[in-house]
Amino acid sequence: MSSSCLSGAGGRTYGFEFEFVKSTSSSITRTSHTSSSPSSTISESSNSQLAISTRKPRTARKRPNQTYNEAAALLSTAYPNLFSSNTLKSFAKPSPQYSNGNISNTASFLDDSSDLLLPFRVFDTSSFLLHQYKPSCFAVEPKVVSVQHEKPCQSPGEISSRVNSLELEDHNNNHCGAGEDDFDAESMLDEEIEEGIDSIMGSGVELESSSIDGASSDNNPWSCFGGKLDFRLGLRRAGVRALRSADDGNWWNFPAVDILQISPKAVNKPAPQQSVAAAAEKAKKKKKKVEKPSVEVKNKNDELPKLNNIHAAVPKLNSGLMLKLNYDGVRNSWSDRGSPFGDDGSASDLPGNDVTARLSQIDLLWENGGMREASVLRYKEKRRTRLFSKKIRYQVRKVNADRRPRMQGRFVRRPISSSNAHR
DNA sequence: GGTAACGGTGTGAAGATTAGAATGA
DNA sequence: CTCATTCTAATCTTCACACCGTTAC
Numbered sequence A: 001m002s003s004s005c006l007s008g009a010g011g012r013t014y015g016f017e018f019e020f021v022k023s024t025s026s027s028i029t030r031t032s033h034t035s036s037s038p039s040s041t042i043s044e045s046s047n048s049q050l051a052i053s054t055r056k057p058r059t060a061r062k063r064p065n066q067t068y069n070e071a072a073a074l075l076s077t078a079y080p081n082l083f084s085s086n087t088l089k090s091f092a093k094p095s096p097q098y099s100n101g102n103i104s105n106t107a108s109f110l111d112d113s114s115d116l117l118l119p120f121r122v123f124d125t126s127s128f129l130l131h132q133y134k135p136s137c138f139a140v141e142p143k144v145v146s147v148q149h150e151k152p153c154q155s156p157g158e159i160s161s162r163v164n165s166l167e168l169e170d171h172n173n174n175h176c177g178a179g180e181d182d183f184d185a186e187s188m189l190d191e192e193i194e195e196g197i198d199s200i201m202g203s204g205v206e207l208e209s210s211s212i213d214g215a216s217s218d219n220n221p222w223s224c225f226g227g228k229l230d231f232r233l234g235l236r237r238a239g240v241r242a243l244r245s246a247d248d249g250n251w252w253n254f255p256a257v258d259i260l261q262i263s264p265k266a267v268n269k270p271a272p273q274q275s276v277a278a279a280a281e282k283a284k285k286k287k288k289k290v291e292k293p294s295v296e297v298k299n300k301n302d303e304l305p306k307l308n309n310i311h312a313a314v315p316k317l318n319s320g321l322m323l324k325l326n327y328d329g330v331r332n333s334w335s336d337r338g339s340p341f342g343d344d345g346s347a348s349d350l351p352g353n354d355v356t357a358r359l360s361q362i363d364l365l366w367e368n369g370g371m372r373e374a375s376v377l378r379y380k381e382k383r384r385t386r387l388f389s390k391k392i393r394y395q396v397r398k399v400n401a402d403r404r405p406r407m408q409g410r411f412v413r414r415p416i417s418s419s420n421a422h423r
Numbered sequence B: 001g002g003t004a005a006c007g008g009t010g011t012g013a014a015g016a017t018t019a020g021a022a023t024g025a
Numbered sequence C: 001c002t003c004a005t006t007c008t009a010a011t012c013t014t015c016a017c018a019c020c021g022t023t024a025c
Helices: A002-007 A012-025 A027-031 A042-047 A066-078 A104-117 A121-132 A142-154 A162-193 A196-201 A204-215 A221-225 A230-245 A272-289 A295-313 A327-334 A355-368 A370-384 A395-403 A416-422
Strands: none
Touching: none
């Protein structure tokens, strides 16, 4: 409280320090200071007896329920049939502070309007619905919970009765607070803790823990949502935030590539060696079938049904958004270009010559940090050299705008004579 | 011919702060 | 009854953006 005594109204901590430095230099600069802040300086407020407070006197603070009571009184006046004040007894809680003194005018409000607190039976039934909700269903039927749960948590205040609100608070503390609030707060806090490059690109560890682990529904916190959030969370971190924050369109593209969506790790999470071995086996089988330059494209197309099966294992969220690709057209257009993944020839020599092996290779490269390190460096450099000042693109326009007549900051039409003279 | 850019001011939203009221020990 | 803490409405500050006419691009 000492700070409030010294510096006055708000924003004031650094404002006070600034003024203090100024006041040591000269009083002229202080008087020329045109800050709209009424807090003034410490010397002015403390030394001068004639200090005039420019602050508006604080209006009397309304007591709890007073606003509501006033509105209720108005409603009962306007619509006495709907908002009758005769039917129910008063629930006004006689606070000792209210009974002390200047409460006489508001007492009438309390007496009248508190009767209006409970004519809304609908709210009672809604609170009854709340009682039907059991906390155990959070683990068993998460979807039901998410639907039933949000409404009461959003606006417990809609149920204006103090009695009901007390019950609601219990419910909110038990259910929302323990379950959903923890979930939201922690996950969002995790996002905010991420800094810089991680907030844009997401880290490799993060990708694994959030999205890939998300598929195994046993010990996964997200699995309680029926698998709806599994893959989207990882993408949201790595992809959407990158789109929001990054303006260098190149470097986030690579890691945010739909590896998360199309990587087999997203489903089974095999050990890297296992995945490579499995990929090699698949490659052998497919090499038996086709041995043409376009083999990779076809193999990729062969992978598609598998990937579709992968997505089928997950509840179909956005089946309406699935792209319908012209696979034949893509195959034809790529048939003479070789592998879309990189160096022709050299890549085909690698073991595991198919999409799975290549994707796992990309993933390893990513985790080993070479490319990530470069991206981090580029990001830091860009952040260091960022310009926050406005950049004038056309100096001529600035000159013209400076010469242009204004009215309250807005450009106004130039008088005919001066415009002719200008031309 | 169309459009973006130019700068000072007004305005509303959002956040920060204060202080009075409520509450519990 | 007192005191400390919490809650919350009121107030203040900061920031972003629209607005305007002209004109270079």
